[in-house]
Amino acid sequence: MTILIIGIALWYAGHFWKRALPARHAAMGEKAKGVSALILVVGIILMVIGYRGVESYDLVAYPAFLKHINNLAIVFAIYFMSPGPSKGALFYKMRHPMLTGFIIWSVAHILVNPDLASMILFSSLTIWAVAEIIVINRAEPEWTPNPKGTIAKDGMFLGASVVLTLIIGFVHGLIGPSPFGM
Template sequence: MTLLVLGIALWIGAHLLKRLAPDLRTSMGEKRGRGIIALVIFASLVMMVVGFRAAPHIDVWYPPSFFTHINNLLMLLAVFLFAISESKGALRAKIKHPQLYAVKTWAVAHLLVNGDLASIVLFGGMLFWAVMSVVLINRSGEFVPKEAGPAKRDIITVIATLVAFVVISAIHSWLGYSPFA
């Protein structure tokens, strides 16, 4: 569990460094700083995955089975929100912070269907990070919305969302976590 918590802390620290310690981030230099942050984020991901897989299974609560359906709908929404961030369609100008809202939706979806302590730590930690990021970005006033593109491009986003959802579901099944059971 220690490795999982350290991985989450490292993830949060690396992502919030620019907003909480801008002078430190600037002192690293643009190219060098991006490289260091990328390595730290990669290391935090490895720590979270290894820490999560190694954590003991300690049940905290027992989610009802129908939460699986809610989870799947929320996951479809999370994938769509993430896709919107790179979309060239009209919706991208209407949704502020789509990637962070995707992470929040993903985290809530997984908290609904996983009642063990490691899941609560992982998904709760990621939810905390996404909420903090939105608050800090909104307070800084640095958010600039993207310009809207043609609405017909949103159809491509919907198709990409469905394909990505199927791929993510297949990977979960391959890893032994059936998203539909």
């Protein structure tokens, strides 16, 4: 569990150190991006190792239908993490579609993973994404949405999100539990 928590802490640090230590970040110039990337990669590796290494048990039993809600939520999470919202007509005024997609993804994983390690990991990532939205909005209050796109672009990216969900679900089933119950 310690490795998992260190990984989560590095995830937070890699994202927030620009705002927490602006003078240090600015002094590093372009190297700061590399430092951030390194911190994040190490954090992700530690989260994966920590998560897979924790002997965990389910805290509650979840109803089987939540797996279907999870899979549908993942389609929307992938859509919001795609260029679709900024290129389409439905969500072009949304300021943080990628973070919104991340929140949907992490909450969907909480729904179907009722064990302690999952609760810690996905809850921490949800809190991070909400905090990131708040920090960005406070630091950069002025924002202009992209020009309105077309419904066809929304449809194209939603269709691509369905295909990506199927591909990701297949790979997920090869390395862990299948989200499709196969």
